[in-house]
Amino acid sequence: MASQEMTATQSSSLSILALAQEILERTQDMTKFFQANNLLSPSFALGSDDPPNNPEYRRLHADLKTSLEDLLRLIDGPRRWLRTFCCTGYDLGALQIALDFDFFHHVPTQGDISLEELAKRSGLDFDRTSRVVRQLRTYRIFEELRPRAISHSSTSLVLRQDDDVRSVVHYSLDEMLKAAADCNVSLKANPHEAHQNLNPFVTRHGVGMFEFYQKYPPKARRFAKAMAGLRKMDNHLDYLLSHSFDWSAISGTVVDCGGGNGHISCSLAQYYPNLNFIVQDSNIDMLAEGQESLPENLYGRVTYLEHNFFEPQPTKDVAAFLIRQCTHNWADNDVVTIFKSFVPGLENSSPDTPLLINDIVIPEPGVWPRHQERIVRQVDMVMLVNCGAKQRTRAEFEMLLKEADPRYEIRNVFDNGPLGLLEVYLKQT
Structure with a gap:
């Protein structure tokens, strides 16, 4: 993930033969990985599963895909590639x-x-x-x-067979792609301002995304399923959340703010029996979806509470607050309000209670392989289209936290994955 992008001179000197040789060598490395781990190589056979998802495979995948993409672009040329892309x-x-x-x-x-x-x-x-x-x-x-x-x-x-994954594809086409098609209309009308009620989604659908899902409960339920489906499709995104922060070092209750149907809380609860979870969300349909699908072995350990994270946090004496993939839905001034709302909950908990912000931390250009950087910047464009919001760098997160309360301090940043994790504390005297 941290491999450096090639310089312009190196990139311009690539030849199809050199790339083909790289592809051969990297394919051989991947084949050796499958053999060493007694895994079947990927195939198009009916019912074949996705490749494994671990750090070693992701590294091999990144190396091979980078070379494959470059070779394809070279043999297509710019005009043929543009023709395919725009269609x-x-x-x-x-x-x-x-x-x-x-x-x-x-x-x-x-x-x-x-x-x-x-x-x-x-x-x-x-x-x-x-x-x-x-x-x-x-x-x-x-x-x-x-x-x-x-x-x-x-x-x-x-x-x-997979209703969650199907929901990802369906909502992306039914709501989001239509909104993306109106980017030019929205941005030309308002080239210097964007927020929840001023963005291409509103231009297309007439209301903001969250109001839209309150207005159409069946689509809200599909959206909730889609969020669970995205987790299946991008399950490597949970790596930093589950492996970087030491969950075993805390005990008690974790508040999952804006947690939708609670799929992340359910996953963490399965791994950490010392923790209970309160899933908070303002969308009662998503909360209902989570309660209906809650595994029996988590009854009593994962509970659901209607709460708007713009309002002061009512829960006290908790082990941690978690907000995952929510800040990117909101413009800067809204994020400041969200961070302010956590202050009462943190003040009424231990000084060692963290606020965990699990969201993309945008890298500097060229630090990640191009196709991996594209994925996080693609999500940034999703936020521009659907919410008038954005993904942020570490410096941007820190600025908004300090604006919300000068006592906020970032103690740890885990940004070596596609979905980063900021470990934030409120200094209390």
């Missing part, structure tokens, strides 16, 4: 059709279904059904192993 929206339109017409459930988990029958069951005419499915199969979403007979690929099977 991605049409392919996503095909995927949204498949979701809205429920193609994934109409195709059986075993065997296949004729295109004619798929069209009949979905309620879409044969012509457009076949065109959509055949475009998706070029991405290995669905298969057509026999003429006009559609079966699942490993990717489409995941979208059939």
